[in-house]
Amino acid sequence: MAETKERPTIERAAILLMMLSPAEASKVMKYLSPKQIQSLGQVMTNLQDVDKESMQKIVSDFIEKAESQTHLGIDNAIHVREVLANTIGEDKADSILDDALMQANNKGLESLKWMDPKSIFDFVQYEHPQIQAIVLSYLDPDQAAEVLMCFDEQSQLDLIMRISNQESIDTEAISDLNEIIIDQYANRRTIKPKILGGIKKAADIMNYVDTNVESEIFDAMKDKDNDLAIEIQELMFVFDNIKNIDDKGIQTLLREVSTDSLVVALKGADASIKDKVIKNMSKRAATLLLDDLDAKGPVKLSEVEKAQKEILAIAKKLGDAGEISLGGKGEEFV
Numbered sequence: 001m002a003e004t005k006e007r008p009t010i011e012r013a014a015i016l017l018m019m020l021s022p023a024e025a026s027k028v029m030k031y032l033s034p035k036q037i038q039s040l041g042q043v044m045t046n047l048q049d050v051d052k053e054s055m056q057k058i059v060s061d062f063i064e065k066a067e068s069q070t071h072l073g074i075d076n077a078i079h080v081r082e083v084l085a086n087t088i089g090e091d092k093a094d095s096i097l098d099d100a101l102m103q104a105n106n107k108g109l110e111s112l113k114w115m116d117p118k119s120i121f122d123f124v125q126y127e128h129p130q131i132q133a134i135v136l137s138y139l140d141p142d143q144a145a146e147v148l149m150c151f152d153e154q155s156q157l158d159l160i161m162r163i164s165n166q167e168s169i170d171t172e173a174i175s176d177l178n179e180i181i182i183d184q185y186a187n188r189r190t191i192k193p194k195i196l197g198g199i200k201k202a203a204d205i206m207n208y209v210d211t212n213v214e215s216e217i218f219d220a221m222k223d224k225d226n227d228l229a230i231e232i233q234e235l236m237f238v239f240d241n242i243k244n245i246d247d248k249g250i251q252t253l254l255r256e257v258s259t260d261s262l263v264v265a266l267k268g269a270d271a272s273i274k275d276k277v278i279k280n281m282s283k284r285a286a287t288l289l290l291d292d293l294d295a296k297g298p299v300k301l302s303e304v305e306k307a308q309k310e311i312l313a314i315a316k317k318l319g320d321a322g323e324i325s326l327g328g329k330g331e332e333f334v
Contacts, residue, residue, distance in 0.1 A: 007054070009255075009256060010043055010256075012061070014043040015047065016058060016059070017029070017044065019059070034113045035113070109135070109138050113143065117147045117149075117150060120135070120143075121150035121151070132151075132155075133166060134174070135177075136159060136205065141201075141205045142208040145206070148160070148209060148213075153217075153220065154220075157220045157224070160221065161202075163205065167198060199235060202232050203232045203236045203237075207236055207312060208313065211302075238312070239308040239311070239312060240273070242277075243273050245324060246324075249325055249326075250280040252323055253311070253318060254277070254281065257311055259288075261307045262289070263296055264306075264307035265307040265310075267293065268304035278290070
């Protein structure tokens with residue numbers, strides 16, 4: 001939980017952008033994903049009471065961090081790959097460069113990330129289920145989950161099972177799909193098949209699905225393929241996994257979580273998670289949290305689950321960004 005003058009990362013970014021001219025801010029935001037732009041826009045709209053001291057600290061922190069970065073150009077793909085391979089290993093280096101190539105060549109699929117879930121559903125609902133599975137695999141997990149919930153129960157089950165059994169997609173097949181989306185020929189480049197799908201991807205999507213829909217899908221899946229259902233569930237990051245995050249990671253997570261969400265989420269958590277959270281707060285913040293928990297009346301289970309999902313989504317994003325280690329099954333969650 002943040003102290004009085006400490007703000008979440010996204011709020012600090014929003015304040016920095018608000019200090020720029022519209023033209024300068026636009027240049028920065030063109031490098032962000034649709035979801036990042038949407039989140040920043042919401043925060044920027046609601047910004048208020050930012051004092052001069054806070055602004056100075058945010059700018060100072062930004063300058064300090066910027067000065068610590070290398071100024072080496074990265075326009076040479078071969079050089080970039082060698083640097084990445086030496087730093088994070090060849091497999092991860094290949095994955096990062098493939099993602100960059102894929103986004104450059106898949107403007108049609110990328111454009112879907114700017115659409116609302118219902119529009120994406122309208123676009124794919126009459127396509128073959130395998131095409132639907134490819135599209136869901138390409139989207140960010142939280143966006144894919146919202147699209148998935150637009151389908152009927154039987155289709156939801158079928159799509160999650162297809163995604164789980166989908167190992168890789170041929171580059172040509174993805175280019176063909178881009179033709180459908182942008183209605184023109186997509187330039188094909190010779191890169192290895194891109195991993196789109198698999199059990200981990202299905203688990204990531206299920207992490208963002210509403211709890212009642214999640215239960216319905218797993219109940220039906222267990223009747224068809226119980227082993228697959230178990231594999232997916234084992235890879236899902238659930239609220240109980242919070243206690244596997246180390247203390248530094250918990251402190252980082254708490255800085256990004258609102259007090260209201262934390263209080264509601266902890267109403268349905270076991271004692272070990274509450275203890276983990278409290279021990280990573282200042283005495284004052286811990287006392288205030290305990291007071292809020294005591295003062296909070298009965299909370300609907302659906303509200304608790306929603307708050308927990310929100311915190312899990314933040315934890316996942318921090319984990320994906322390498323800011324925290326999610327623990328649990330190690331590399332399966334990172």
